[in-house]
Amino acid sequence: MLPLRIAWRFLRSSPVQSALIVAGIAVGIATQIFVGSIIVSLQNSLLETTIGSAAHVTIQAIKQSDPVRYTPEMQHTLNSDPRVKSGTVAPIRSVSALYSNGSDSASLGLLGGDLKQLEGIYKLKARTVSGHASIGSGEIMLGKDFADKFGIKAGDTISLKFPNNQTGSFSVSGIFDLGAAQFNLRNAFVTGAVPQNVLGWSNDQFTQIQLQLNRPYDSVKIADQWSQQFPGVSVTEWQGQNKSLLAGLISQAVSSYMIQGFVLVAIALGIASTLAIAAVQKTRQIGILKAMGLADGPAGQVFLWQAAILGVAGSLGGIVASFGLLGLFRLAPTSFTITMQPGFVAVSALIGVGVALLSSIIPTRRTSRLDPIEVIQNG
C-alpha cells in the first residue's frame, strides 16, 4: 500500500496543517451529531408527550354514538399485525356522566375498559400520582386537575349521574396525571361494565378500539389499509388530528437537516481547499515519484488516502467531542433527555469520511494528471 504510506508521510510532514483539518472535521461532525441528537430527542419528547399516552389509531363507528362491533376477525387482525405495538390494543366503551358536589358540577367522560389493555396506551400505573391504579368494580380513577378542582382525594367516594338518569357511587382508587390538563379535567377511567350497563350494549360492542403502533409515522398508511379492510367503520389516526404539531415537527426536522447540510458543505470546502493546497505543495514529490515509475492511479490515490485518514480521524474526534458537548448540555436544566442513537452517530461518522473522500476528487484528479516533466523542467 505505497499510496497509503506516502499519504501518511505527507500528513506527518505538515502536522499543524493536518491537525487543523482534523479539528475542522471533528467540530463539524460533533456539531452534526449534537444538533441531530438534540432535534431527534426533542421531537421524540414532543411525540411522547403528545401521543405517548394516546391512541395512534382509533377505530369507531361512522356515527359516533353507535357502537363498533369488535369481531373475532378484527381482533385477530389487530392483535397479529406486527406493526401494532404489542399489548396496546384497547377496546373502550365511553359514556358521559355528571359530577356534582352540591355547589359546583362538571361533566366527566368515563372511559371503560380492562386495566391491562388500557395500561398499554395510557400507562396508568406510571402516571398515578396518588392512590393506586385500579378500576375494579365500583372503582374510578380521576384526573389530577379534576380532583384538584373539586378537592377529591384517593379513597374518597363520589357519586355520578348518567344520561339515563341512573346514578352510581364510586370509590376513587387513584389520581392520574397524563400530562395534558384538559384530559385530566374531563376524563376518568372505570371498568368496562359501567358504560356497558348504561348504554345497554352487548359484549362485542364498544365505542372505540384504540391502539398504538411501533412506528407512529406509519399511522396514515395503516389507517387507510384498515379502512378498506373493515368497511362500515371509521378509522382515524393521530397525524390527521394533530396537523399543526406535525407541521411543527417537520419544520424542525427540515431546519435540522439544513443546519447539518451547511455544516457538511463547510467541512467539504475546508477539506477540499486544504487538500488542494497540499496537492500543490507536494507537486514536486509526486512528479518525482511518477518519474520513478509510479503510475497515475496510485499517484492519485495518495490524496484519496489523505482524505480518508483525515476523515476517519476527524470523525472519531467529532464523536468524542459530541459526547463532551452532550455531557455539558445534560448539566443544563431541560425538559427532555438527550439520547444519542448509535445508528445516527455511525451514519454521521460515515458521512464525515464520505465528504472527506468527495473533497479529494479535485486534488486526486490533478495528481493523476500531473506530468512529471512539469516538475523536472521547472526544478
Place this chain on the structure above:
Amino acid sequence: MAECPDGLLVEACRLDKVYGEGEAATHALKDVSFDLCAGEFAAIVGQSGSGKSTLLNLLGLLDSPTRGTVRYHDTDAEALSKPERAQLRNGLIGFVFQAHYLLPEFSVYENVAMPAFIGRTLGEGGTRSRVEETLSMLGLEGMSGKNANELSGGQKQRVAIARALMNRPSIVLADEPTGNLDTVNTNLVYKLFRQINKETGTAFLIVTHDRSIAERTERILEISDGTLVQDLRTSEVIGR
C-alpha cells in the same frame, strides 16, 4: 545499426518533438536517430536550449515524440499504455537530475528503496539488502536512518544516484547531474558513474553543457538546434 558486444539497448529512430501549434510551434528536436549499446558510457552535449533535455525526456519515456520511435530491447515504447510505460521506466531506467529531488518526508533508506516499493519487485528482505549494498557502493554506509534534509549537497546527490541504481536499471539518464556541485563532488560523482558502469554494466547517458566533462565518457552526441550534429567516440574527439 551500431555493433554492440552486449546487445543493443536503446534505438532512437527519427525523433521529432514539436511544442505548440501553427505559428507558435517550436521544433525542439528534428529527425534525431542513434542507437545506444548496453553498458555504454556516453554524453549528450549542446548549448542551453539545444534540445538535449528534451531528448533525454523522450529516452526516459517521460514524454512522447511528435514523430519517431524509442525502442528499448526491441519494445516500441510508443505502443505501450501509460501504466506500461511507467512500469518500463521503473524497471529499466534510473534518473539523476541536476537537483537531487529527494523526498524530504522520507528517510535516506526509504528514498533509495522507493523505486523498489513502486515496482514491488523485491520483498522486504531483498529491498533492505539491496539498499545497504547500493548505499555501500556509493560510500553512504550508516546513512540509511537519516532524513534527506540532514545530508550535505554532495551526499544528497549520491543518495539520488543510489536511488537511480536501486532497481539495477539497464541505463541511467543523468541531466546535468553535477550542475549544483563543487569541483570535488563533481569529480567524485563522475568517478562513481564510471565505476558503476564498469562494475555493473549499467549504461550511462549524461546530459551536460560542459565539454570537458563529456570528454570523460566514451561517446559524445552533440545536439545543436534540435539536430544531432555529431556522434563521435571520445578517442576521436581527443585525436582531433
